Amino acid sequence: KQWYQRRVAITAGAPPIVVVVHYVKFNRTAPFLQDKRSPLNVFVEYKLLTFDPADTETPQSLMVVADTKLNFNFRKTFLVNSASPIQMKLLRDALNYDNKITFTVVSDPGQASDVECQNLCSAEVDFPFEYDILEKEVPLYVGEIKVGVLNVTIETTATLEALQLAY
Numbered sequence: 001k002q003w004y005q006r007r008v009a010i011t012a013g014a015p016p017i018v019v020v021v022h023y024v025k026f027n028r029t030a031p032f033l034q035d036k037r038s039p040l041n042v043f044v045e046y047k048l049l050t051f052d053p054a055d056t057e058t059p060q061s062l063m064v065v066a067d068t069k070l071n072f073n074f075r076k077t078f079l080v081n082s083a084s085p086i087q088m089k090l091l092r093d094a095l096n097y098d099n100k101i102t103f104t105v106v107s108d109p110g111q112a113s114d115v116e117c118q119n120l121c122s123a124e125v126d127f128p129f130e131y132d133i134l135e136k137e138v139p140l141y142v143g144e145i146k147v148g149v150l151n152v153t154i155e156t157t158a159t160l161e162a163l164q165l166a167y
Contacts, residue, residue, distance in 0.1 A: 017077070020076075024069070026064060026066055027066070027146070030066070041061040041108040080159055080163065082163055091163070101127055103152065105150070124138075128155075
């Protein structure tokens, strides 16, 4: 019964934040695609508030084909605990300090035990507080070089309104 009460307390206050990684598409000229010796598999990860980074990784990695959409269609919902001072502070900070959500595309070495994952490129999205971001293409960069696009949805406004943090 205690678990049930805790679960209700967390979910009753606000709808969840929703993040969807729809797809990634790389340009043929991306530097990491120039090595043709072995196929490249990738996954996407991002950091959101205090949620466990393992929860924000796409569950599968996909083989990269230049100029082709890699459809992840990875939808994740995050329950915001209004009783958590840390989560509420991070939400307020995201609204007050123009925080960004950074998405990183990571190479997946698969079963190769002597190879580590490498961050290949990243995209930044402003934390949405006035309007949800719906299937928006965001540029992916390696340094200052655009190497592709990431298509994402980020739904936060219903959560912020329910927590009375909306503008």
